[in-house]
Structure formats: structure tokens, C-alpha cells
Amino acid sequence: MERLSQPVRRVTEHLASALRRDASGHAGPNALDRWICERIQRSIKAVSVRLVLWDGTCASAPPPAPVGDIVLHERSALLGLAADPEYFFGEAYMSGRLSVRGALEPVVEALSRLPGPDVTWHDRVRSWFTRPNSLPDSRRNVHAHYDLGNDFYGLWLDPELIYTCAYFDRPDATLEQAQRFKLDTICRKLHLRPGDTVVEAGCGWGALALHMAREYGVRVTAFNISVEQLAFARERARREGLAGRVDFVDDDYRNVTGTFDAFVSVGMLEHVGTRHFGALAAVLRRAVKRDGGRGLLHFIGRDVPRPLNAWIRHRIFPGAYPPTVAEVTTQVLTPAGWSVLDVENLRLHYERTLAHWAARFAANREVARVRYGPEFTRAWELYLAGSQAAFATGWMQLFQIVCAPRESAPPWWTRPAGPQSVAADDSL
Amino acid sequence: MERLSQPVRRVTEHLASALRRDASGHAGPNALDRWICERIQRSIKAVSVRLVLWDGTCASAPPPAPVGDIVLHERSALLGLAADPEYFFGEAYMSGRLSVRGALEPVVEALSRLPGPDVTWHDRVRSWFTRPNSLPDSRRNVHAHYDLGNDFYGLWLDPELIYTCAYFDRPDATLEQAQRFKLDTICRKLHLRPGDTVVEAGCGWGALALHMAREYGVRVTAFNISVEQLAFARERARREGLAGRVDFVDDDYRNVTGTFDAFVSVGMLEHVGTRHFGALAAVLRRAVKRDGGRGLLHFIGRDVPRPLNAWIRHRIFPGAYPPTVAEVTTQVLTPAGWSVLDVENLRLHYERTLAHWAARFAANREVARVRYGPEFTRAWELYLAGSQAAFATGWMQLFQIVCAPRESAPPWWTRPAGPQSVAADDSL
Numbered sequence: 118m119e120r121l122s123q124p125v126r127r128v129t130e131h132l133a134s135a136l137r138r139d140a141s142g143h144a145g146p147n148a149l150d151r152w153i154c155e156r157i158q159r160s161i162k163a164v165s166v167r168l169v170l171w172d173g174t175c176a177s178a179p180p181p182a183p184v185g186d187i188v189l190h191e192r193s194a195l196l197g198l199a200a201d202p203e204y205f206f207g208e209a210y211m212s213g214r215l216s217v218r219g220a221l222e223p224v225v226e227a228l229s230r231l232p233g234p235d236v237t238w239h240d241r242v243r244s245w246f247t248r249p250n251s252l253p254d255s256r257r258n259v260h261a262h263y264d265l266g267n268d269f270y271g272l273w274l275d276p277e278l279i280y281t282c283a284y285f286d287r288p289d290a291t292l293e294q295a296q297r298f299k300l301d302t303i304c305r306k307l308h309l310r311p312g313d314t315v316v317e318a319g320c321g322w323g324a325l326a327l328h329m330a331r332e333y334g335v336r337v338t339a340f341n342i343s344v345e346q347l348a349f350a351r352e353r354a355r356r357e358g359l360a361g362r363v364d365f366v367d368d369d370y371r372n373v374t375g376t377f378d379a380f381v382s383v384g385m386l387e388h389v390g391t392r393h394f395g396a397l398a399a400v401l402r403r404a405v406k407r408d409g410g411r412g413l414l415h416f417i418g419r420d421v422p423r424p425l426n427a428w429i430r431h432r433i434f435p436g437a438y439p440p441t442v443a444e445v446t447t448q449v450l451t452p453a454g455w456s457v458l459d460v461e462n463l464r465l466h467y468e469r470t471l472a473h474w475a476a477r478f479a480a481n482r483e484v485a486r487v488r489y490g491p492e493f494t495r496a497w498e499l500y501l502a503g504s505q506a507a508f509a510t511g512w513m514q515l516f517q518i519v520c521a522p523r524e525s526a527p528p529w530w531t532r533p534a535g536p537q538s539v540a541a542d543d544s545l
Numbered sequence: 546m547e548r549l550s551q552p553v554r555r556v557t558e559h560l561a562s563a564l565r566r567d568a569s570g571h572a573g574p575n576a577l578d579r580w581i582c583e584r585i586q587r588s589i590k591a592v593s594v595r596l597v598l599w600d601g602t603c604a605s606a607p608p609p610a611p612v613g614d615i616v617l618h619e620r621s622a623l624l625g626l627a628a629d630p631e632y633f634f635g636e637a638y639m640s641g642r643l644s645v646r647g648a649l650e651p652v653v654e655a656l657s658r659l660p661g662p663d664v665t666w667h668d669r670v671r672s673w674f675t676r677p678n679s680l681p682d683s684r685r686n687v688h689a690h691y692d693l694g695n696d697f698y699g700l701w702l703d704p705e706l707i708y709t710c711a712y713f714d715r716p717d718a719t720l721e722q723a724q725r726f727k728l729d730t731i732c733r734k735l736h737l738r739p740g741d742t743v744v745e746a747g748c749g750w751g752a753l754a755l756h757m758a759r760e761y762g763v764r765v766t767a768f769n770i771s772v773e774q775l776a777f778a779r780e781r782a783r784r785e786g787l788a789g790r791v792d793f794v795d796d797d798y799r800n801v802t803g804t805f806d807a808f809v810s811v812g813m814l815e816h817v818g819t820r821h822f823g824a825l826a827a828v829l830r831r832a833v834k835r836d837g838g839r840g841l842l843h844f845i846g847r848d849v850p851r852p853l854n855a856w857i858r859h860r861i862f863p864g865a866y867p868p869t870v871a872e873v874t875t876q877v878l879t880p881a882g883w884s885v886l887d888v889e890n891l892r893l894h895y896e897r898t899l900a901h902w903a904a905r906f907a908a909n910r911e912v913a914r915v916r917y918g919p920e921f922t923r924a925w926e927l928y929l930a931g932s933q934a935a936f937a938t939g940w941m942q943l944f945q946i947v948c949a950p951r952e953s954a955p956p957w958w959t960r961p962a963g964p965q966s967v968a969a970d971d972s973l
Contacts, residue, residue, distance in 0.1 A: 230952075288958055420884050420951055442885050443871035446848075456848050456939055457870055460888035465955060511884055511951040523848060523939040524658075527893060530716055 145172045150192060153199050164227035169218070170195070184227050185219030203237065207428030207503075211496040221498060222475065226506035240424050267322070267349050272485060273477040278322035278349065281384035281415065282467040282515045292473040295466070300328040303381065306459065306519050307413050308528035309333040313378040316340070316404055318370030318397075319385030323350025323363070329381075330362040337363045338377070340370045371396050373404045379412060380405050386416035386445065387437050394440075394448035401453035411521040411528045412455070417467075418442060418516045426503065433500045442516060450520055458527050459519040464508045467515045471505035573600045578620060581627050592655040597646070598623070612655050613647030631665065635856030635931075639924040649926060650903065654934035668852045695750070695777050700913060701905040706750035706777065709812035709843065710895040710943045720901040723894070728756040731809065734887065734947050735841050736956035737761040741806040744768070744832055746798030746825075747813030751778025751791070757809075758790040765791045766805070768798045799824050801832045807840060808833050814844035814873065815865050822868075822876035829881040839949040839956045840883070845895075846870060846944045854931070861928045870944060878948055886955050887947040892936045895943045899933035 146154070150170065158168045158176035167183040169175045171190050189195050194214040197205025206228075209215035217224050270278055275293050283295035284302050303325065309315065311334030320326050320339035323346070329335050341347050347365050354360045370385070371393075380401060389397055405412060417439040424430070425437050440448075446457055478485070478501055485494045507513040521527060574582070578598065586596045586604035595611040597603045599618050617623050622642040625633025634656075637643035645652050698706050703721050711723035712730050731753065737743065739762030748754050748767035751774070757763050769775050775793055782788045798813070799821075808829060817825055833840060845867040852858070853865050868876075874885055906913070906929055913922045935941040949955060 284959075286959060420882075421879055441874065441879075442888075443875045446869065447871045451849055451869075454848075456890065456892075456942060457888060457944075458890045460870075460885060461960060462884065462886045462955065464884075465958065511953075514884060516885075525939075527890065530893065531712075531714060532889060 146170045146174065146192070146195075150195055151176075153195055157195075157198055157202075161228065161231060163232065164230055166224055166227050183219075185217055185221075185224035187224065188216050188218055190214050190216065201427075204427040204431070207426070207432065207496070207499055210499050211432065211492050213491070213495065222472075222502040222505050225499070225502045226509050229503075229506045229510040229512050240427070267345055269485075269489065270322075272481040273474050277324040279324045280321055282417075282463055283470040283473075284463060284466055285469055288469065292470070292477075295470070296324070297328075300325050301332070302533070303383065303413055303415065303517075304329055304333050305533040306517070307379050307381060307411060308533075309335050309379065311335065314338070314375075315379045315381060316373055316375070316377040318373070318380070318382040318400070319388070320346075320350065320365065321384065322346050323353055323365060325381070325383055326350070326363045326365070327354060327357060327359055330359050331357070335362075335379075338366060338373075338375070339363060340366050340368055340373060342367065342369055370400060373400055375404065376406055377404055378406060378410060380410075381413045381415075383413075383415040384417070386414055387434075387439050390436065390438050391440060391444055391448055394444070395452060398449050398452035401449070401455060405522065407522045407524050409528075410525050411458070411519065414445065414449075414516075414518045414520065416440065416445070416516055418445070418514045420511070420514065429500060429503065432496050439513060442518070445516075445518065450518075454523050455520045456523050457518060457520055459517075459532050461517045463515040463517060464511060464513065467513075468505055468508040471501055471508065475501040475505060574598045574602070574620070574623075578623055579604075581623055585623075585626060585630075589656065589659060591660065592658055594652055594655050611647075613645055613649075613652035615652065616644050616646055618642050618644065629855075631668075632855040632859070635854070635860060635924070635927055638927050639860065639920050641919070641923065650900075650930040650933050653927070653930045654937050657931075657934045657938040657940050668855070695773055697913075697917065698750075700909040701902050705752040707752045708749055710845075710891055711898045711901075712891060712894055713897055716897065720898070720905075723898070724752070725756075728753050729760070730961070731811065731841055731843065731945075732757055732761050733961040734945070735807050735809060735839060736961075737763050737807065739763065742766070742803075743807045743809060744801055744803070744805040746801070746808070746810040746828070747816070748774075748778060748793065749812065750774050751781055751793060753809070753811055754778070754791045754793070755782060755785060755787055758787050759785065763790075763807075766794060766801075766803070767791060768794050768796055768801060770795065770797055798828060801828055803832065804834055805832055806834055806838060808838075809841045809843075811841075811843040812845070814842055815862075815867050818864065818866050819868060819872055819876055822872070823880060826877050826880035829877070829883060833950065835950045835952050837956075838953050839886075839947065842873065842877075842944075842946045842948065844868070844873070844944055846873070846942045848939070848942065857928060857931065860924050867941060870946070873944075873946065878946075882951050883948045884951050885946060885948055887945075887960050889945045891943040891945060892939065892941065895941075896933055896936040899929055899936065903929040903933060 151174075154168055154170055155176045158179065161168075162180070165180040165183050167175055167179045167186045169186045169188045171188075171192075189198070189209075191214045194205070194209040197209055198215075206215065210217070267278065270280060274280055275296050277293075277296065279296040279299075282299070283292060284299035285295040286298050290298065307315075309329060313333075313335040315329055315335050315337045317326050317337060317339040320341045321343075323339065326337040326339040327350075330337050339350070341350070344367070347367055350365050351360070354363050354365065370382070386397075401412060419439050419441050422441055422444060425434065425439060430437060442460060449455075450457060475498070478498065482494065482498075485497070504513070508515065519532075579602075582596055582598055583604045586607065589596075590608070593608040593611050595603055595607045595614045597614045597616045599616075599620075617626070617637075619642045622633070622637040625637055626643075634643065638645070695706065698708060702708055703724050705724065707724040707727070710727070711720060712727035713723040714726050718726065735743075737757060741761075741763040743757055743763050743765045745754050745765060745767040748769045751767065754765040754767040755778075758765050767778070769778070772795070775795055778793050779788070782791050782793065798810070814825075829840060847867050847869050850869055850872060853862065853867060858865060870888060877883075878885060903926070906926065910922065910926075913925070932941070936943065947960075
């Protein structure tokens with residue numbers, strides 16, 4: 118959660134901590150605990166997950182063949198779940214006051230399938246305190262996530278450190294193949310031609326910028342405000358002899374100057390926030406040629422507007438918000454005078470990408486635990502599993518939107534061929 | 546325009562008719578006429594179209610190499626253009642009080658490129674009187690357009706009478722090939738499998754319903770409220786031995802009952818109106834399987850919400866409104882609990898489709914003039930040219946949206962291959 122909501126959180130945690138003391142002696146559950154356990158078990162009866170209390174007992178009618186157990190090791194975890202499950206599940210899992218028996222992802226996926234309101238009252242209260250993504254805020258938010266250390270991301274991402282949804286031309290492709298195929302798909306959707314100029318907003322560790330310059334002969338100006346990522350990207354450009362064709366700029370995308378043939382942003386829109394969509398629209402309007410210009414926005418989105426899970430916003434992604442297609446078209450493209458040319462929803466590909474990342478993370482679990490501590494390790498395990506569940510259930514979507522100024526003819530006659538045709542040649 | 550606005554229109558036309566009498570003696574333009582002509586010519590100075598008055602003179606600084614001339618044969622045409630160009634250009638062209646020297650489409654296209662507000666004050670005033678698409682209204686509106694006679698549409702459509710945007714796998718494909726390719730693209734996007742049940746809302750002359758049943762082995766229930774189209778479609782189904790697999794229902798799509806694997810609607814959403822999008826959402830929610838169900842919406846749309854050209858609504862398409870992607874996602878898909886899986890913008894294909902239709906119409910101009918009269922013929926010429934211009938300039942878009950209930954896994958792993966791969970096999 119955000120800076121301004123810290124007082125609220127402190128009060129809640131103080132309460133939880135007081136209750137924790139009460140349970141620290143591993144006193145057995147009392148009548149009230151059992152009543153709460155019954156209530157929670159009943160509220161999740163639509164899915165096959167069993168709640169187990171710290172004495173090993175569970176509700177009177179647990180599901181017959183559960184996909185997994187949620188084990189509550191302390192009273193505070195039970196009370197947290199009762200008060201604000203979206204937030205306290207994560208907190209309790211991270212601190213070890215709650216654990217999952219069985220594989221983590223299926224349990225989280227089952228919980229994601231629970232019917233519920235699109236926006237809870239907790240969300241509403243929290244929204245009053247949400248931190249905006251002003252320029253200095255963005256720097257702080259991005260730093261909090263992306264500057265955890267390239268070594269950390271190296272533990273579980275592919276060697277190019279591509280930290281966005283891959284595109285599996287076949288379900289059994291490797292992560293490396295799928296990431297490479299994703300980069301290529303983006304270039305083909307943008308119809309890049311040698312000599313084109315491309316501006317990239319939020320370039321991560323530089324894989325796409327370098328791919329575009331190397332494979333498609335374009336000149337790239339890539340913006341990023343993550344110090345560690347930029348250092349990695351620049352070093353790689355130098356090593357690959359691409360430094361003259363890719364300019365990695367340490368600045369916010371909103372400060373972009375110049376006019377380009379194409380705009381691309383992969384996994385950045387989630388960090389912009391609808392409040393700043395107007396600024397992004399202004400960038401599209403002034404930085405892309407009206408005649409022949411085009412753009413691609415690749416972002417985590419939703420069917421229905423609602424905030425990101427509160428725990429993920431607090432512990433993993435401060436300031437993040439996955440927008441809907443309608444929010445992006447009405448608040449970014451329309452004010453820019455742009456048209457939607459093509460949209461592809463890749464949510465199943467993100468589910469698979471996250472499964473790959475989670476498997477690699479699990480394989481390096483001990484390294485992570487020693488280097489970053491058990492709480493941090495559990496937090497990331499839950500974040501990866503929860504994200505995979507969200508894409509598996511359609512709770513979150515991954516949209517790739519190709520767009521262009523209205524006056525601009527679409528960059529193609531028929532949209533680029535699907536993976537079948539590409540798999541047939543050697544570009545993999 | 547609509548029933549309730551007829552009084553308003555009558556007043557305007559009465560005024561115009563009074564002024565017409567004034568000019569009927571072919572009196573030369575007076576000082577006021579020339580002043581208005583100068584003003585109009587200046588207001589369109591961004592495009593190369595010349596205004597010519599009924600004595601052959603034009604404004605003091607006409608464009609040097611005009612793409613064409615707008616010739617005003619009477620004072621009433623001049624006044625109409627000055628008062629409400631969007632509406633009176635069509636009225637004057639239809640009645641012959643205005644003609645175009647040079648090819649019609651380039652002139653209309655040039656005018657479409659004029660910058661202007663997304664919604665004019667004329668639009669706002671007219672919106673107060675807009676007729677809603679209630680069930681009886683829909684029947685009347687659809688009758689007004691689609692029951693002009695199958696013979697009429699036969700003059701300029703392909704032999705299957707497919708009256709929606711074609712999909713040209715190559716720009717030089719014939720209209721027949723492109724229409725067939727469109728039908729196939731829709732079936733592949735819907736991932737139809739033998740035995741699937743499909744409900745079609747607004748089936749035109751039945752080409753898609755019959756194609757789905759014949760080529761993909763599905764059972765189709767196709768709704769339509771156009772009497773002439775239904776008669777044609779049923780006769781064709783009987784002749785092709787498909788009557789047992791395609792049920793053509795004479796009813797409004799809102800009365801659909803039963804549960805189907807897939808929902809498809811091609812060129813119908815434009816006739817629904819945002820006011821009734823909730824009813825369409827209810828149809829999707831109740832008539833399509835939550836698990837494995839999917840749908841395709843193919844419709845004329847816009848980047849920005851604004852009413853259809855007033856003259857087209859009055860003379861050609863009563864009750865029509867081309868929605869934006871955001872209007873469809875937020876008012877149809879979201880209330881239905883559906884996700885956007887794929888969007889393709891085919892505006893250049895509609896431009897080409899309309900060029901084919903206009904050429905066929907021109908080739909049968911004399912037949913049309915004798916059968917339906919010169920005013921009707923001119924109205925349709927202008928409608929076809931204006932529509933082509935609107936798609937050429939990006940003023941209108943053609944969206945194909947594939948969508949599915951959120952719980953439903955997308956019907957494919959990677960979206961159907963583009964036309965390149967299809968052109969390689971024999972399905973054309």
C-alpha cells in the first residue's frame with residue numbers, strides 16, 4: 118500500500134500484533150476462533166480449499182478432496198483473513214503465520230475463482246490514500262521494484278532478463294524461445310523497416326531495444342528510470358556493438374523529445390496510472406509522426422476497472438494499476454487522436470510465462486533465501502503464484518494494442534501472420 | 546433523421562423551398578450569395594475542393610488544382626451548405642440542386658479530411674429527437690433499409706448478397722473471393738468445430754449462417770427481422786439442403802432463447818444503439834455457455850463517440866449508431882462478464898469493399914435510375930462514396946472483436962493465422 122495509508126496500516130498491524138501475542142503460546146483455538154473458521158470455510162465453499170487451524174483441526178464440513186490446505190499457525194492470521202483477506206493472506210504468508218499444504222499455485226488459483234464484487238470496500242478505503250505517479254514518485258516506485266538487483270532477477274528470468282509476458286508459438290516452447298518470439302512479434306506488428314526511428318518508453322534491461330536495432334535495422338531511443346537496468350542495458354549495447362544505434366536515456370518517458378516513426382511500450386502502462394494517461398497521450402501526439410507513425414502498447418490489463426491486489430501494491434508493485442482496454446482507448450488513444458488497429462489478449466501466455474518463472478524461482482529457492490531472507494523469498498513465491506492464478510482465471514489480462522494516428526494509414530494491409538507461418542521459417 | 550425531428554426538418558425545408566423559388570429563374574448570385582460563397586470556400590481551404598455558383602463563378606481565391614468542383618445549381622443549396630453542411634450536402638446532392646464535377650469519392654474524401662469538432666451543435670440538437678431502437682422501432686428501421694428489395698441489392702452486391710465489409714487477403718482479390726475469405730476468417734476466429742451450436746444475431750441474406758453450417762458442420766440459429774432477407778435465406782437453405790442445420794428465425798435478437806457454443810453478429814451492432822447495449826449484454830450472458838463459449842462482433846465503429854452523419858441517418862440508415870471499442874467493451878462485454886480476446890480493425894478493407902460496390906452500382910446506374918428514380922439513385926451513389934471516404938480517412942472504423950465469458954478459456958492458444966497461411970492452402 119502507499120505512503121499515506123501507512124498510518125491506517127499501522128493501526129491494523131498493531132491490532133494484529135496485540136492479538137498475535139495472545140496466540141504466541143500456541144494456545145488452542147477458542148470458541149470464537151472456531152466460529153470465525155466456520156464462517157471463512159463457508160465463504161469459500163465454492164472452491165475446494167481447506168482451512169486448518171493451529172491445532173490441526175478444521176471446520177465442521179471441510180471440502181472432501183481439497184486442492185490444498187491453508188494452515189493458519191496463529192490467531193492473528195485467522196483474524197487478518199477475516200478482516201481483509203486480500204491483504205492479510207499475503208502478509209501472513211510472507212511472515213510465515215500462514216502456510217499452504219500442497220502446491221501453492223492451485224490453491225491461490227482456486228481462491229481467485231471465488232465470486233466477489235469487482236471492487237471491495239477495502240479497495241475503496243485504500244483508494245483514498247493512493248499515491249500518484251508523479252515524476253519523483255515514479256522514480257521511487259520503479260526503484261522499489263526494478264532495482265532489487267540484477268542478480269535477483271537473474272535467478273529466475275531468462276538470460277536476457279525479459280520481465281514481461283512471453284509469446285509461446287507452441288505451448289512447449291522454452292521460455293527463451295518464447296521471449297525471442299515475443300520480441301519478433303512486436304517488431305512485425307510495428308512493421309519496422311530499416312532506418313525507422315523508434316522510441317521505447319520503459320525499456321527494462323534493454324532486450325527489445327537491442328533486438329529491434331540488431332534484427333530490424335532501426336534506431337532506438339529507449340527511456341528508463343531504473344538505474345540498475347540502464348547500467349545493464351548500456352553495457353550490453355556496448356558489448357554487442359549497438360551503442361551507436363540504441364540510445365538508453367535515463368529519464369521519464371514524459372520528457373521525451375523529437376519525432377519518431379514508432380512508439381513502443383512493453384510492461385510500462387501498468388506503472389503509469391490513469392491519472393497520468395493524459396500525459397502519455399500528449400507524448401504520443403507530439404513524439405510520433407502523424408503520417409505513417411504507429412505504436413504498440415503491451416500491458417497487464419483487466420476486463421473491469423479495479424485496483425491491483427492491495428498486498429501486491431504494498432509489497433511488490435507500489436503505484437501499479439492494470440487498466441482496461443476502454444481506459445486505454447478513451448484516456449490515451451482518443452486524446453492523442455489515435456485509432457485502435459489491433460488487440461491481442463495473451464493472458465494464457467502470461468500464465469505460462471509465470472509458470473516458467475515460478476519453476477526457476479523454486480529451483481533457486483535456497484539461494485534466494487540465503488541472499489534475501491525467508492520473508493522476501495516467500496513474498497516473491499506468492500506474487501509469482503498469485504499472478505499466474507490471476508492470468509489463468511481471467512482475473513487479469515495481457516493486452517497488446519497496435520495503434521496509429523487516425524490520419525496515418527495502418528502499417529499493413531492484413532495484420533502480420535500468426536506464429537504458424539513464422540514457425541515455418543528460421544526466425545526462431 | 547428521425548420521426549420526432551420531422552417538424553424541425555419541415556421548417557428548415559420550408560425555408561429552403563422559399564429560397565429555392567427565389568432562385569428558380571436562374572437569377573445570378575447577389576452580393577450576399579458571393580459573400581457566403583467566399584466564407585464557405587475559406588472554411589474548406591484545408592482541402593482542394595472548389596465551390597462553383599450557378600452562374601459558373603467561384604470565390605476570389607479558389608484552390609489552384611482542385612480534386613473536383615462542387616457545383617451549386619440554386620441559391621437554396623448554397624444556403625443549406627452554409628446552415629448545416631453535413632445534412633444539406635446530401636439533401637442537395639440527392640435532389641440535384643448540387644452536383645460534383647470530377648469523381649464523386651475524392652471530393653467527399655477531401656471534405657472528410659476537414660478538421661472539425663467531433664460533435665457539432667447540429668448533432669447535439671438532433672440528438673434530442675433521436676428515435677430509440679425499441680422492438681417495433683427496430684423492425685421499422687430495418688425494414689426501411691433492408692427491405693428495399695433483393696433485386697436492388699442484387700444490382701451491386703456479390704451474388705451471395707453479403708452486405709458487410711469483406712476481407713481481402715490480397716488487395717487485388719475479387720469481391721467474391723474477399724467475401725468468402727471474410728466468412729472463413731470469422732469461422733476460424735470463432736474456432737468452430739463440427740457439432741457446435743451457433744446463434745447469429747442479424748443474419749442478412751444468410752450467407753454466413755449457410756457457410757458455417759456447410760463448411761464447419763455447425764448448427765445455426767439465425768435471427769433477422771427483415772422479411773425480404775429471410776425469404777431469400779430460407780429459400781437458399783432449402784435449395785442447398787441446409788434447412789435442417791440452419792434455422793432462420795423471424796424475430797429480434799433480444800428474444801433469443803436456448804444456450805449456444807458461439808454468438809456471432811456481423812454488421813448488426815450499428816443498429817442496436819448504446820441505449821440497448823445492456824439488452825445485448827443480457828443475451829450474451831444467458832445465451833452462450835460460460836464454459837467454452839465465445840463470440841464475435843463485427844461492426845462499423847469509431848475512435849470517438851459521435852452520431853452518424855445526419856443525412857445518412859435520415860435517408861439511408863434510420864436509428865444507426867457506430868459505437869467505439871470502449872462503448873462496446875464497457876456497455877456490452879463488461880456487463881456480460883466477458884473478456885476481449887482479439888480486435889482487428891479492417892477499415893481499409895471496407896474502403897475497398899465500398900469501392901467495389903460503388904463500381905458495380907455505377908455499372909448498373911441506368912437500371913437503378915429507371916427502376917428507382919434519379920433521386921434515389923443519387924442518394925445511394927453519395928452514400929456509397931461517403932462511406933468509402935469515411936473508411937479511407939479513418940473517420941469510421943471496422944472492428945472485429947472476438948470475445949468470451951471470463952471463465953471460459955480462450956478458444957485458441959495462438960490466434961488464427963493471418964491470410965498468408967490461408968492463401969497457401971486451398972481454402973480460397
